Amino acid sequence: MIELDFEKMGGLLPAVVQDYRSGEVLMLGFMNREAWQATLETGRATFYSRTRNTLWVKGMTSGHVQRVMEIRVDCDDDTVLLKVDQVGGAACHTGYRSCFYRRVRDGRLETVGEPVFDPREVYK
16 A cells, blocks of 8 residues: 555645656646545546645546556655656647646746647637
């Protein structure tokens, strides 16, 4: 049994999601115990939505699911790294491959890359 420390953040722990081939950071989500168990059992990245107060399997609406290829746990047992196969090419609900599609340059945010899909079409 893997014992993670869900208590430091009130029942949640951060889950960094990374493309298992390229190493690109795709997103950051949060897991509670139930999301952690679902991820282990199904092999699909499952998170806890803090805004909706419910579990969500990444890509169930968009089809852009994350198949978990490897899981790493940090030294404090309070953060996980999911190395995933990003099906469909986009992890971000805004249509970009990564949620980190903006960079800071000269004190401003600059968009990097092009959207993979139109969220208005996917999330009708």
